[in-house]
Amino acid sequence: MAKVVTLAHYYTHPEIQQMADKVGDSLELSLYAKECGADVIVFAGVRFMAETAKILNPGAKVILPDSGSTCSLVTQTDVVALKKWREEHPDYVHVSYINSSAEHKALSDWICTSRNVDDLIASIYAEGKKVIFSPDRNMGAYLNFQYGYDMPLWSAVCEVHDKFNQAALDEAFAAVSTAKYLIAHPESPLPVLQQADYVGSTSGMLNWIKTFDKEPDATIFVATEDGILYNMHQARPDLNIQQAPIYAGCQCNSCPYMKMNTIAAVERAQRGEGGIEIDYLTPELMDAARLPIERMLDFSKRYYQ
Structure with missing residues (x-):
């Protein structure tokens, strides 16, 4: 009998989290996806997360409950322009936030999450290397401010x-x-x-x-x-x-893409009757994207365990 594992990000509805075998942030779910030994992974999150699970588990069937669950950091990034931008900085290490497409990851030297980005980039600078950072402009601007870096930044933001x-x-x-x-x-x-x-x-x-x-x-x-x-x-x-409010009187800031993970959508995906299967990534693309992800996971295991 196939082993079906359901993963849910913290930003999904509480009732979705209660349906999951594992709830966590991007780093926790990436590690769990790699190690859980599932035949089928139902990923209640957004598309880049499901793609990451597939890249780490190419033999598993990975299902995203709603095909519209994307991320503004992905949609705001033109991969062709990103490739050109990287080529304009040949002497730099390209660190990309995990909130990125498989094609984006394949153009990266390292992947980071919000939990390990400070330590990972510090370790690269400690080796005397320079960094370009994508896709999140706000995160990169904070790192430049906090640590005195001068990283060139890609210009995309999380709309939430x-x-x-x-x-x-x-x-x-x-x-x-x-x-x-x-x-x-x-x-x-x-x-x-x-x-x-x-x-x-x-x-x-x-x-x-x-x-x-x-x-x-x-x-x-x-x-x-x-x-x-x-x-x-x-x-x-x-x-x-x-x-925190987003403007006077409003304390309501939900990710519309995460909230597409409804009970009905997740249940259909668990039964194999709905959602979108992440079956469109070529082996070559997955191999290229897996390398910087594996670097990040190995770094996290050494640094945090």
Whole structure:
């Protein structure tokens, strides 16, 4: 009997997470996909995640529940232009965020996630090498600011995180009389990240919430997709956790692509009756894209385990 494994990202609906064998961020799900030994992987996330699972498990059948589940970082990147941009920087190491297409990954030297990007790029600079970074402009701008790098950056953004802004945060902060904190995902704009008490990956922010031991009446604003707030409230129901506003009065910022993973769509995919199979990647493309992913996974195992 075929082993069917369902993976779900933190940004999916809570009921989808409850249907999954594994819930996590991009790095956790990438590692799990490689090691789970599944015959069929139903990936409740977005297309680049399902492609990554297929690249790491070429013998498995990988199904994305909804074919429309894409990512603005992918749709905003012209791979032909990206190839030309890389060729214009022949002496640079090309580090690409995992939120990218298989074709994009194949043009990369390293893949990173929001959890390991700081350490990975620091290790490359420690070897005396220079880096170009794609596709997330906001993440790259934060790294340049935080560490004094001068990385040339590709210009794409996450349409969800890019909506957070300093003016709305200032107004929200002014309305709170008790202690307040801001934690933010590095896909957010630089002025938001400069204001944050913690900047990190989805799992990093969740762990920050789990270990929060300061003022019990503090208000904690979270600048990322709203799906993770479910996990945060589950972990710490005693805390006042709110999504950061994207403009005055609005605390509602969902990824429309993640939310395409409905119960019905996931159930059909689990039965093999729906969704889109990731069967269009050629062996040559998967081999080229797998190399920088494997480098990242090996780095993460050495660095974090």
